[in-house]
Amino acid sequence: MCAAACLGxxxxxxxxxxxxxIDDPAVTTSRTDTVEGSVRAEDGDGIDSVWVxxxxxxxxxxxxxxxxFSFRYRFSVEPGRTPGEQVPLVLRARDVxxxxxxxxxxxVVVP
Numbered sequence: 001m002c003a004a005a006c007l008g009x010x011x012x013x014x015x016x017x018x019x020x021x022i023d024d025p026a027v028t029t030s031r032t033d034t035v036e037g038s039v040r041a042e043d044g045d046g047i048d049s050v051w052v053x054x055x056x057x058x059x060x061x062x063x064x065x066x067x068x069f070s071f072r073y074r075f076s077v078e079p080g081r082t083p084g085e086q087v088p089l090v091l092r093a094r095d096v097x098x099x100x101x102x103x104x105x106x107x108v109v110v111p
Contacts, residue, residue: 015101016043016093018050026110027077027087035077035107040070041093053090054107065096077107085109 020039027033035054041047046065051058054075063069077087086106094100 013045013097013099015099016041016047016095018042018091018093018101018103020091020103020105022089022105022107025107027081027107029079029081029083029109029111031079033077033079034074035087035089036072036074038070038072039091039093040068041101042068043093043095043099046096048094048096050094051090051092053088053092055087063093069093077109081109083109083111 018039018041020037022037027035039050039052041050044067046067047063047069049060049062050069051060052073057075059073061071086108089105089107091103092100
């Protein structure tokens, strides 16, 4: 029975790890601006897909079951938004087992 008690803890399946950057977390209200950055997902079983959504616009990438997958995103933001408005930015990744992770943040509209 000691053999069972001496074994290390078994790794449990779970959602992928996701990290991201936002090149500039502010967009201007007076002209068309862009929100750009990168997203990286990692999972030992493999990444299925990664999505980035800014407000209602979305981009998605098929990760091809890579254990580590990253890409750059870019969205245009039209002028005329209210200064101080927080535009939602959502980043999601799903692994091959169907586990999904989601990170919510925002960019701020400035004059």
